[in-house]
Every structure is written in structure tokens, then in C-alpha cells.
Amino acid sequence: MKQLLFGLLLSISLGSYAQNDKKKEVLFTIDDKPYYTDEFERVYNKNLDLVKDESQKDLTQYLELFVGYKLKINKANKLGLQNGDSYKNELATYRTQLSKNYVTDSKVTKELVEEGYQRSLKEIHASHILIKVDENASPEDTLKAYNKIKDIRQKAVNGEDFGALAAQYSEDPSAKENKGDLGYFSSFRMVYAFESAAYKTQKGKVSNIIRTRFGYHIIKVDDVRDNRGEVSVAHIMILNPKADEADKDKSKKTIQDIYKKLQQGEKFEDLAKQFSDDKSSSSKGGVLNRFGSGQLSSEEFENAAFSLTKEHPVSEPFQSKFGWHIVKLIEKFPVKTFDEMKTELESKVGKDDRSRLITNSLNDKLRKKYPVKRDNKLYAAAAKTVNDAIYDGKWELPANTKPYDGKLFSINEKTVTGTDFLNFVKTHQNGGKALKPVNKLTDKLYESFVDDQLNAYYDSHLEKEFPDFAAIMDEYRDGLLLFDLMEKEIWEKSKTDTVGLQNFYNTQKMNYMWKNRADAIIASSTSMDVIKKAQKMLKQNNTVDQIKEKLNTKDKVSVMTNVGVFEEGNEVLPKSTKFETGVSDIVKEGEYYFVTKINKVIPAAPKTLEECKGKCVNDYQQFLEQKWVDDLKQEFKVKVNQDVFAHVKTDLKK
Structure with a gap:
């Protein structure tokens, strides 16, 4: 039951929740709390192929299980298990992991993954020239660097040797030695903008000017070949x-x-x-x-x-x-297929700087979904408090933030204040080089703040946006509660209640029976002559070690033996074995000859508790659980709508 009702929740497929336009009805109530047909049908269909016990596929039996499941969740909530810190933390961690599938632009991700794979099929041999310029450089420094790379590109396009130009002008430290030669590379080896420019430039040609976080580049593609794997x-x-x-x-x-x-x-x-x-x-x-x-x-x-x-x-x-x-x-x-590489590529896209495209795409969608109207007067007042100390990471909030507590903007029902923005600025200030002057940096931080707030709001409302997400979270939430409750009420008790276990065993011992058993020696060989000798030695009461020492040599093992107590039907025993003391006749099964010496026959008898403890503990757990569910039915009022259930059975059997 632990595996059925909890373990399965950990492997729920996001595609398992088909939208159902059929009207849901109340299937049953627990203390007047309704439970609906859509959830019952979805869970039944999802688990149908995973349930090995045929009795649990019976709808009436399954409804009993499902009602029992919901009774336990009600009990867990009644006991306050949902308020435990461990439960809350684990649920939050799971939600964070699950939400990653929703708080991204899947269309852009799919395109980038496919693009990355197609590019990976080719390897490009290229050289480059770099003129460094900081991402947040002043317009004057940016223009100066651009004009410099522009002049160099013109020289290359006019036919001057690219390697010589790289050695003379490139600000890549390795260029003096390698003349800008980068060798062969494929997708995900360079920053995305550089990679894209290289793959879009024809063999023998010089790329347009491109900018990365390192500065301005031009690229010459020297060769393109198939990926060698x-x-x-x-x-x-x-x-x-x-x-x-x-x-x-x-x-x-x-x-x-x-x-x-x-x-x-x-x-x-x-x-x-x-x-x-x-x-x-x-x-x-x-x-x-x-x-x-x-x-x-x-x-x-x-x-x-x-x-x-x-x-x-x-x-x-x-x-x-x-x-x-x-x-x-x-x-x-060889190069892997797309299906073989898909998971790896998705991970690379998420870690690569091209992930910004996914983030930007989602941000654009959220700005359209939740239009933001800013209070410009409040913003101007708040922004004015930010000064140059921010460049050293030493900017502090105003001593009195009350003037900025008003609504800066809202996202539906959520109000975002000017003070919220100033707190964001404080936690995101960075030392070193950054955008100047300070008002431009503040404006940039504000745009990041808006995106941050939109994403947080969107994430917190995923259950309303996506019914499948809400359903998965409901099941996981219940599964965690059930696990904690079962651990407390059943599993620990069955392991520690030695008196209860012994009493249960005493009433059920006839269910844990040994068949007839034999204390025996079994000898086998592929040689009839060898097995005859083994048979003779067994009749002479030779030990197993004496038989192996006599019939086996250093270079060849002619006879194998198996010693122990074997239950009737054990596959180790030759099929024709008779449970009689003495040495048997020689029998052949497949390529082997067998002879068996039975020293003692042990009649069928109940197993001791230690001999059947694993099975007995499992049965005791089920006994405790059923008794507990019966008690819960007395504690909570359960009412099943039989007419609705009849319709459900008809629908599910179609």
C-alpha cells in the first residue's frame, strides 16, 4: 500500500492529466467534505496498469481503497501533521522542482534544443579577432571599440591575411601565438552569440561584427566538416x-x-x-x-x-x-541521435547563456499577461535615494522608508511598494564596474525588479493557471501526509510491537508452513562414470570434501556438490527426488547426472516466527491498517453516492 498510494506519486508524468470537459459529480463525502468523480477516475486510470493485485482493479474494491486513502488524509490533517516543518520543507522543495516545467517558455526551449542538436552535427574551424569592451562601458568607449573592429574587418574583407591581422590587433591574449586560430568546435563550446555568428558565416568568409560579454569580435570560418563524434x-x-x-x-x-x-x-x-x-x-x-x-x-x-x-x-x-x-x-x-541527447541538451541550454532567451521570452509574455502601470512620482522619489555608494556595494536604505510604502504598481490583486523596490536594490547592488550614471543603473534594476515580481506572482499562481499542476501538487501533498501518518500509526508499530506481532503470529501460524524438507547432499556431474563414483562414496558415508578431493583435480572440476536443508519443490533438488532417507538412484536432467543422499526427512510444520518474520510483519501491517481504517470509518462519517458510482463504473468500463 505504501508503494501504491505514495511511491507512485513520485513518478507522475506531466502528460498524464488529460483535460476532461465532462461535468464532475460528488462521488462521496467524509464529514460532509465532497470528493469528486473526476479525481477518482483520473487516479484509477493512472494506476490501472501499475497495480499487480487484480482485486484492486475491481472498481468496488478500488473505491474502498480510495475512500480509505482519503480517510487517512483526513486523520493526518486532524492530527496537524500538515503543520510540521519537515513536511512543509519537503513539499516546498518538490513544488520548486515541479514548477521548473511551467516557469519557462517551452516553445523557445524546444527551438534552442533542436538548434543545438543540428549545430552539433557539424564542426567549425574558425579564427577570430577580439577588441575588448565591457558590457556596461560608456557610449564613448563602446563606439571607440566598435570603430576599431570595423576598420579591422574592412582590412580582412579587402583580402589582408586574417592571421596576421589577429596577431597585430586582437586583444585575445593567445592571438600573438595562435594568430586567432580556435581550432575545430561545435555547439555549446563557445558563448552563444559567438557560436551563432560562426554557424551563420560561410566557409572562407568573415562574419559581421558581433558583441559578446568579452567585447566585439569578427570571425573567419576556415572549414566546416561533419562531427566526428x-x-x-x-x-x-x-x-x-x-x-x-x-x-x-x-x-x-x-x-x-x-x-x-x-x-x-x-x-x-x-x-x-x-x-x-x-x-x-x-x-x-x-x-x-x-x-x-x-x-x-x-x-x-x-x-x-x-x-x-x-x-x-x-x-x-x-x-x-x-x-x-x-x-x-x-x-x-558516433554522434548520438536527438532522442539520446535530448536530456543532455536541455541541461546544457539551461546552463548556457542562451537560457537568457528563454528567460526574456517568458518575461515578455508575463508583461503582456499582467500589464504593470507604475506610479512615476513614487518611483522618482525612491530612485533619488540611490547614490554612487551602490558601485562599492555599500548603499543603504533610507533611515525612514515610510514615504516609499505606497503602491508603486500592482499585479492583479497584489500590491508592490516603493520600499519593496528599494529592498531589491539593496540585495542586488554589486561592486566593481556597472552601468553609469547611477540613474541608468537604477532604471535597469527596476526593470529586473518588475520581471522578478511578475515571475514570483506567476509562480505562486501556477495551481490556478494549470489544473494538471494543481492535481499533481494535491496528490503529492496527500502522499507526504499519508507517508508520515503510516510511519507513525502502522510501520513503526509493526516493527516495535513485539508482543502484538507474536500474538498475531500465534493466530496465523498455520499460514506460514514449511513443506516436507530434506537434509541432503546433492552431487552433480556431466560424466556418468564420475557420478557413479560419487554415488558409491556417498553410500560409504564419505564426506563432501572427501568426494571432491577424490574426484576433482587441480585442472578439472568433475563433480559439484550442494549441501543443505531443501524444501519439497526446491529447484535445486532433482525433479524425481523421493523424500526417503538413503542414497538415490542416478538421474539425468539436461546435460547433468545427479545423485542425492538424504540424511533426514523433516515433516511439514509451521515456520517459527523468526523463519517467517518478513512475511509475518508485512501481514501484520496489513492487519493493523485494515483495523485502523475500520476505526476511521467510525471516527468520520462516510457517505457514498451509489447512483453516481454506478455511472462511474459504466464510464470506466467503456
Whole structure:
């Protein structure tokens, strides 16, 4: 019952609540509180395939269960369990998790997930040039940076070498060394705006100017290829020396000697443990974590790894900027299907900066759903209290906030005050660089405050907006109460009430019977000659150890034995076993020959409480629960509308 009435609530599908336009009727009342047909029908249909006990599929029996369930919830509320801190906290945590499916723009999320997957099928090799400018830079500094990147782009479009321009102008610290080359990458490897510009730029072309939180960029797409998936490899590495050419030759010679050993048949894993300078992988036989294009800092290494095949699984020695390598293929992993990647992509979208698009889309919808009209006079007065101390995170609320307690705006019936806004400003002030002057920063914080209030209001009214959300929360709320109540009234009592359990066992012991049992030795072998010898030794009262020592050798196990007390019908016993003392005839079942020696036959008898404790405790729980439900029916007044129930049965049997 615990699993049926509580555990199932944890796996409720959001799609399990179909809207039903049929008029609901009162199916039954408990102390005049009504319970309706729509809930009963929904829960019955939802659990129908999950219930193994056929009796519980019977509608009359199921109504009894459902009424009993609601009686327990009434009892829990009567006892005040809904007021417990633990209950409240767990319910709030669950609601927060469930609400995530509603407080987002599912259409935009779906589009971003699909876009991310389509982009992941391709890998782009690109270079870029960056001119840094802060997100909150002044208009003058922003324009200066823009004009600079604009001039550089024109040079690139006119045919000047992009790498040379990157080395000369780019403010990316690595550009002097790599000339802006980013190697190959796929979706979710770069910030979203940069990724989008790269995927929208044709091979060999220079992108339009784009802005990210780092500044202004231009991108040149050097190549586009199909995604190679991921690969798992092991490697042996000899580090590049930092000394003279003689040492460099020594490193090369060392890797070549190791390669010769591989060709002579020595194990890759052993050589990696002995010689590889990559100590993070050498102890594991050189095995690296699986990776895709652009995830390592060496394109040479990635290309060598992806070029390996089952027919040619080991590379020749090659050099990267880190040293000399030999790479061995373990396994290649092709690009996953959309269905295989969907959950992973949804998680990435939620963590990626493209999630702002989802947030912004929902904010736009909420501003249209709940139009906000601001009291500009109150806002001006409140905003005037914010000063430059906010840039150091030291701004404080006015000593007297009463002048700002008036209505700044409202969301339906909810009033939001100027003081609410000032408290928001205090908790969201940040040190360092930010938008200037202070009035612009305050205006920006106000827009964030409005979005924050709209989202909070929307979240708090999800039950009214979505009937399925309300239904899930009702069931989870009841399920938590039921769990706490059952723990208190039934489960703990059945485990600790030793006297009650013993008395229950005494009245029910004939339900916990052993069948006839045999204290026996069972020998088996695939050889008739061996089993004959085992049979002879059993008749001579040899022990199991003596039989195995005589018939088995160091290199071959010819006979197996099984010793114990076996109940009639036990699958270990040969099917033709007779419950008689002595050594049986040899029987064959499948590929095996068996002989059984029965030392003692134990007649059928009741199990002791210890022998059947698990089953007895479970039965005792059900006994206590049924007795308790009967008591609840006396404590609460239950009235079932039989005419309505007859209609329900007709509908559900269609």
C-alpha cells in the first residue's frame, strides 16, 4: 500500500492529466467534505496498469481503497501533521522542482534544443579577432571599440591575411601565438552569440561584427566538416625536452624504441605504465577520458586519435607541442541521435547563456499577461535615494522608508511598494564596474525588479493557471501526509510491537508452513562414470570434501556438490527426488547426472516466527491498517453516492 498510494506519486508524468470537459459529480463525502468523480477516475486510470493485485482493479474494491486513502488524509490533517516543518520543507522543495516545467517558455526551449542538436552535427574551424569592451562601458568607449573592429574587418574583407591581422590587433591574449586560430568546435563550446555568428558565416568568409560579454569580435570560418563524434584512446607520451637538440633526438629515439617493442608483440598497457611521462594516465595503461574535437589542447593529437581504425588501431609515433606520442584506439562513439541527447541538451541550454532567451521570452509574455502601470512620482522619489555608494556595494536604505510604502504598481490583486523596490536594490547592488550614471543603473534594476515580481506572482499562481499542476501538487501533498501518518500509526508499530506481532503470529501460524524438507547432499556431474563414483562414496558415508578431493583435480572440476536443508519443490533438488532417507538412484536432467543422499526427512510444520518474520510483519501491517481504517470509518462519517458510482463504473468500463 505504501508503494501504491505514495511511491507512485513520485513518478507522475506531466502528460498524464488529460483535460476532461465532462461535468464532475460528488462521488462521496467524509464529514460532509465532497470528493469528486473526476479525481477518482483520473487516479484509477493512472494506476490501472501499475497495480499487480487484480482485486484492486475491481472498481468496488478500488473505491474502498480510495475512500480509505482519503480517510487517512483526513486523520493526518486532524492530527496537524500538515503543520510540521519537515513536511512543509519537503513539499516546498518538490513544488520548486515541479514548477521548473511551467516557469519557462517551452516553445523557445524546444527551438534552442533542436538548434543545438543540428549545430552539433557539424564542426567549425574558425579564427577570430577580439577588441575588448565591457558590457556596461560608456557610449564613448563602446563606439571607440566598435570603430576599431570595423576598420579591422574592412582590412580582412579587402583580402589582408586574417592571421596576421589577429596577431597585430586582437586583444585575445593567445592571438600573438595562435594568430586567432580556435581550432575545430561545435555547439555549446563557445558563448552563444559567438557560436551563432560562426554557424551563420560561410566557409572562407568573415562574419559581421558581433558583441559578446568579452567585447566585439569578427570571425573567419576556415572549414566546416561533419562531427566526428567522440573517441576513447590510450597513449604513451615522452615529453618534449627543454634543453638541446641532442635531448630532442633522445626523446624521438625513446618513442621509436617503444614503438618497436609494440611491433614485437609487447603489451601497450605495460609499456605505458613503464615509460609514459603522462603520470595521470600511465598507471591506467595510458587510458584517457573520451573526448571530441576541440576538447584537447592539441589538434595533432585529436587528428591522430580519430584517424585510427579497428584494422589499424595503433598510430606511428608523432609529435605534438607537448611531446612524442603513440596512440591506441579503444573505442569510437558516433554522434548520438536527438532522442539520446535530448536530456543532455536541455541541461546544457539551461546552463548556457542562451537560457537568457528563454528567460526574456517568458518575461515578455508575463508583461503582456499582467500589464504593470507604475506610479512615476513614487518611483522618482525612491530612485533619488540611490547614490554612487551602490558601485562599492555599500548603499543603504533610507533611515525612514515610510514615504516609499505606497503602491508603486500592482499585479492583479497584489500590491508592490516603493520600499519593496528599494529592498531589491539593496540585495542586488554589486561592486566593481556597472552601468553609469547611477540613474541608468537604477532604471535597469527596476526593470529586473518588475520581471522578478511578475515571475514570483506567476509562480505562486501556477495551481490556478494549470489544473494538471494543481492535481499533481494535491496528490503529492496527500502522499507526504499519508507517508508520515503510516510511519507513525502502522510501520513503526509493526516493527516495535513485539508482543502484538507474536500474538498475531500465534493466530496465523498455520499460514506460514514449511513443506516436507530434506537434509541432503546433492552431487552433480556431466560424466556418468564420475557420478557413479560419487554415488558409491556417498553410500560409504564419505564426506563432501572427501568426494571432491577424490574426484576433482587441480585442472578439472568433475563433480559439484550442494549441501543443505531443501524444501519439497526446491529447484535445486532433482525433479524425481523421493523424500526417503538413503542414497538415490542416478538421474539425468539436461546435460547433468545427479545423485542425492538424504540424511533426514523433516515433516511439514509451521515456520517459527523468526523463519517467517518478513512475511509475518508485512501481514501484520496489513492487519493493523485494515483495523485502523475500520476505526476511521467510525471516527468520520462516510457517505457514498451509489447512483453516481454506478455511472462511474459504466464510464470506466467503456
